[in-house]
Amino acid sequence: MPTQKFHYIDDIFCCHEVPLETIAEQAGTPSYVYSGDAIRENYRAYDRALAGLEHDIHYAVKANSSLGILSLLAEEGAGFDIVSGGELYRVLKAGGDPSRVVFSGVGKTSEELRYALEQEIGRFNCESDGELRLLRELAAQIGRKPEVSLRVNPDIDAETHPYIATGLREHKFGIGLAEAERIYRQAAELHPLRLNGIGCHIGSQIFNIGAFAEALQRVLELAGRLRGFGVPIEALDLGGGLGVEYETGKQSPSIADYGRMLCAALAGANFRLGIEPGRSIVGQAGVLLTRVLYRKAGEGKVFAIVDAAMNDLIRPALYRAHHEVLPVRRSGRPVELTDVVGPVCESGDFLAKGRAMPRAEPGDLLAIATTGAYGFVLSSNYNSRPRAAEALVEGGSVRIVRRREIWEDLIRGEVVCVQA
C-alpha cells in the first residue's frame, strides 16, 4: 500500500481509525486528507537516522505548504527550506523559527531577499554571482551578516523524470564546481556575507541512494580543497529528493539507509549537515478523496467521472504520474478497466487510466493515493473550480485545516470593466 496510516477496517478505507466516509461528510469532496501521525513519524525517522551527526532537517515547504502541516512540523522542531517570500510568510504564520529557515531558488527578487534578511533567516542558498552581489548590497544596507551557501551543480544524473532532475550541468540550477571554487576563494570580498557553506539538490523522486552518495562525495572534495585554501566551510546541504512509493511494490528507499550512508560519509569530517526533504515527509501521508459523479461506458471504454480534476491534482497530466485509486468501500462488484477522469474540458484531465477496479457507481467515494506532496500546492482554479478542502487527521480527530473555496474566492481582487 503506497499510503501510510491509511488502511481498510472491515472493508471501509480509513485514516487511522477514522472512516473516509465520515471525513467526506465533514469536509465534502474533493478533499485532501492527511495523516498528521504519518508526517510526524517521517520527520522523526530522518531525525533518528541522522542522530550520529550534527544536523538540520529543513522541510521543503513547496511539497505541501498548508499552515496545518507547517505548524505540526514546527512543533516537531523542523526547520524549513523555502523558495519564495510567500513561503517564508507562511512559515512565520505557522510558528516556524526564522533562524531555522534556508532560502533556495534561482530567481529570488530583491524584495524577497530584503524580507528574508529582515526576518533574519538562518541561511541563503545562492545560485548565481548576480544573486550574491545583490544579497551583499542589501545586507550591507540594512546591517545584517547572513550565513550563505553556494548551491553547486555537482553534474550528477539522478535518473528521475526530466522535469524534476536538477543536478546536471545542462540545468538552470546551481553553479558549476569550478566557477563555485573561484567565488569561494574570493569570499573575503563578499563581506558582510558569511560564505561558509556548500549546498546542492540533484532532483526529486530519486530511488538510488548511490546518486546522493556521489553528489556528497563531490561536495566533500570541494569542501576539503576550500578548507585547504583557508575558506571556513562549516555547513553542507544535500538538498531533498528521496523518492516515495507511488505504485504498490515499488518500495521507497529507506530513510534509515539514506541516513546510514550520510553518517558513514561524514564521520569525523566536522561539518554540520543540512537536508531538505519534502516529498518523503508528506507524499505518502495524504490522499485525495473524491466522489464518482457518473459512470460512462463508451465503446470498449469505461469512464468513472469524478468530482476531482486536473486542477486539483495535476501530476498525472504533467508528469504522467501514477497514483493508485482505492475504493473507499470495498465491494464484490465485477472488476472492469476504468479511466478515472474529472469534469475539466481537456483530454489531459485524467487521474488514472486503464485501471482494473471494481465497477464504480455514482455516489461512490474513491481515494487517490500518495497525493500529500505536490498535490494541493499545484492546484489551480482552472475552469473556475474552487480549490479543494484539506483535512488533517491526528489520532482519532479530524480538523479541516483549509476550508473549501467558495465562488467569492474565485473573483477576489478582480474588477468588472464596463464601457462608459
Ligand SMILES: *Cc1c(COP(=O)(O)O)cnc(C)c1O
Ligand atoms: C524541491 C526541492 C526540495 C525538495 O525535494 P523533494 O523531492 O520534495 O524532497 C529540496 N530542496 C530544493 C532546493 C528543492 O528545490
